Amino acid sequence: MDKIEHIVGEDEKNARIDKVAAGLNEEWSRTQVQEWIRAGLVKVNDKAIKSNYKCMPGDQLFIEIPEPEPLDIEAEDLGLDIYFEDKDVLVVNKPRGMVVHPAPGHLSGTLVNGLMAHCKDLSGINGVMRPGIVHRIDKDTSGLLMVAKNDMAHEKLVQQLVDKSVTRKYKAIVHGIIPHDYGTIDAPIGRDQKDRQSMAVVDGGKHAVTHFQVIERFKDFTFVECVLETGRTHQIRVHMKYIGYPLAGDPKYGPKKTLDIEGQALHAGVLGFVHPRTDEYMEFEAPLPEGLQQLLKLLSKNN
DSSP states (O other): OEEEEEEOOGGGTTOBHHHHHHTTOTTOOHHHHHHHHHTTOEEETTEEOOTTOBOOTTOEEEEEEOOOOOOOOOOOOOOOEEEEEOSSEEEEEEOTTOOSSOBTTBOSSSHHHHHHHHOSOOOOTTOTTSTTBOOOOOTTOEEEEEEESSHHHHHHHHHHHHTTOSEEEEEEEEESOOOSSEEEEEOOEEEETTEEEEEEEOTTOBOOEEEEEEEEEOSSEEEEEEEESSOOTTHHHHHHHHTTOOBTTOTTTSOSSOOSSSSOOEEEEEEEEEOTTTOOEEEEEOOOOHHHHHHHHHHHHTO
8 A cells, every 4th residue: 555745834833734635646536535534544744634634844744555446457459559569668659549458437448458468568567457557648639648567767767757858749630720830838737727627727737838839820720749847737727828829629618619520639649758677778660540630721712
């Protein structure tokens, strides 16, 4: 069972303990944290507390994270598009519409289901629900992902993500015409206080930096390349909305009136990293999926 310790800061004074704890990890919901509190897994200064406990600066918060419940995840032959594979690493081009890993209520058809059919050796660091998964992209985002086939590879690839040395370039279609050719968005991202299912640029959020370059301008849209310096949840989607150019088709962060596509027009086209065993830099590129290519042709016709 993993344990996390957090010292409450001045900016968290008088905040509820469940809110503070949920803010420590983007994947934790407040409801989930409240269950942990009821189970005695969350303590302040070595004492059990209730969810409405108001934090004070200097409080020591301890969280014991329970092991995920084992799920019966079936291996499925999904015809994965494998770009590279050896005994340590696998690079796969995930199609649009595919979820990366299983979750309660969604146990089949995911990338993990396909990986389990493709190879039996995947790292176990992220537990039974996410074997081999080092990083993720959203369901409706297509593109390249690196997968660890053992724990050594997993740890070294994650460290590269922490060190911001992984190359991650995305292509996106956004609403509006961006007037400048280049830009950098440096704005912290955290849970949207008005909608806990969404992320937003918020004070006290996690450091997030996205660089972008205009590839082509259309009548009402712009085709851009975005380069991630950090990897926060929904980072490109949140950042482009923040500067007034939300992604086309984005059901969560974009306008209701948008292009007729299912999900955001976003593709993780370039992935580069240092091989965990050989120390050789490797870079892969996946072309835009057919649907986005057709969309660009349509926009070009309407120019």
